[in-house]
Amino acid sequence: MTRAKPGRAGTAGRKSLRLAFVGWGAIARTAAGLLTGAPVEIVAVATRGRSDLVDPPETARLITDPGELTDIAPQVVAEAAGRESVAEWGPAALECGADFIVSSVSALADADVLTSLRSIAIGQGAQIHIQPGALAGVEALAAARSLGLETVEHRISKPPPAWLGTPAETLCNLDKLDKPYEFFSANAAETATKFPKNANVAMTTALAGVGPDQTKITLVADPAATANCHRITAHGAFGDLDVTISNNPLPANPKTSAMAALSLVRAIQNRTSAIVI
Template identity: 55%
Template sequence: MSVSERTSRRHLRVAIVGWGAIARRVVALLAERGRGEIAFVAVAVRDTAASRPDLPASARLIAEPGDLTGLDIDLVVEAAGRASVEPWGQAALSAGRDFVVSSTSAFCDDALMARLVASADHTGAQIVVPPGAMGGIDALAAAATLCLDTVEHTIVKPPAAWRGTAAETLVDLDGLNRAAIFFSGTARQAADRFPQNANVAVISALAGIGLDRTRVSLCADPAASRNGHRIAAGGAFGRLDISIDNEPLATNPKSSEMTALSLVRLLENRVRALVR
């Protein structure tokens, strides 16, 4: 590889799928940080006619996965919800572009994940799963190199973060006066039933012992002001305990600020000389 080819890699051209709270926060943070070498060249939305004054000046609106064809992009970032993962993932990976998945609850469908992995294998592209709202995922993934016996993931959020989800049928969110665990099951079950709140359960499961062996508890706590995650894991490596309390996104309390920050880090690492 020539010096000029190496230098050219310090610029990144990105297509982002979705223009919701996470996507807007990521783009705004990168602009604030002066990351001009990261250009958003396309934003995929359902309605391209709607006014979006906060859209990056460099971005064109697209509506269909086929619109990626011919675009000069390096990778595609999905931030639009579970239903968008397969069509946009197939389009990106088939074109040899790396695909970053935010809506990891889509991977509760083993067949879908297998299809995307097959497409990535065929073209040499990669499916990238960011750590999302969780910290320490690198340590959990490293620990899984040896035998992992148990991984338990507890998600604790204020009642407001669970409104509009199946939690409303399992616990009286308005009447809580103390923390209540309203769901216990596997990571697959948690993410499948609570895709907006428990995406991160898939991330810890993929890093560790899988969707059906990772145990997840969901908790509504009226005393909580942040979105909390606790991971406890044990195995041949020793013992791991991770705890993080995230500020919710100002425009979407179901998501954490850290979800956007992890995407910012991922994109910045693509252009940094020193990856951290």
């Protein structure tokens, strides 16, 4: 008799995957809506406060303390709550044997956080899944790493208003630009630390490829842009990679790319699907 692996939903009998969300903002709510009909049971929603939740799932227990995950026993915990939540909820998720899906990848620019989570995951036999968010081509980049990568560059171009409220305001005059302007260039670790929301995916590219210190990130304010654009280029023994994606905003939150929620849905669906791509 074939049995499902511990921590995974079995296809026999279509047993539901026990899923907990950390955060219940636009990304989590969109993902939950798109998972309707899938063999997934949302058993918990974790937030800092319970009064601001919009239509939480009837099946979900609302929690504010990471320690509560132990009694709930989710198989997967999906984070979609911001950088600080990764270090807060990740250890508890992994300690109770759940796999941890990370959306706020900029948190892993902190080497101590990354090292700690990796150590717990290894000790518990669990996985940390960095979902690609708004990016395309991450799987190819990670595959190419096996044969050796020489260079990886990631260019992030957004309309000037998208950079408001960030250090970009002190690096250029966002209101006066009449052509694309490269206002910041650094490695992925520095970029994700200084622009944790707007360049969150810089660490995704870094961890898939040559690491935070060797991955070059360039930030651009483009007055002609109507969408957020990511271009990843890489060179190595495999050949050359050049992938560009232009993201439309998530209707529930125009500051977030729709692909961020769609990639989270795919990461969860892959835990229950008979065929995984």
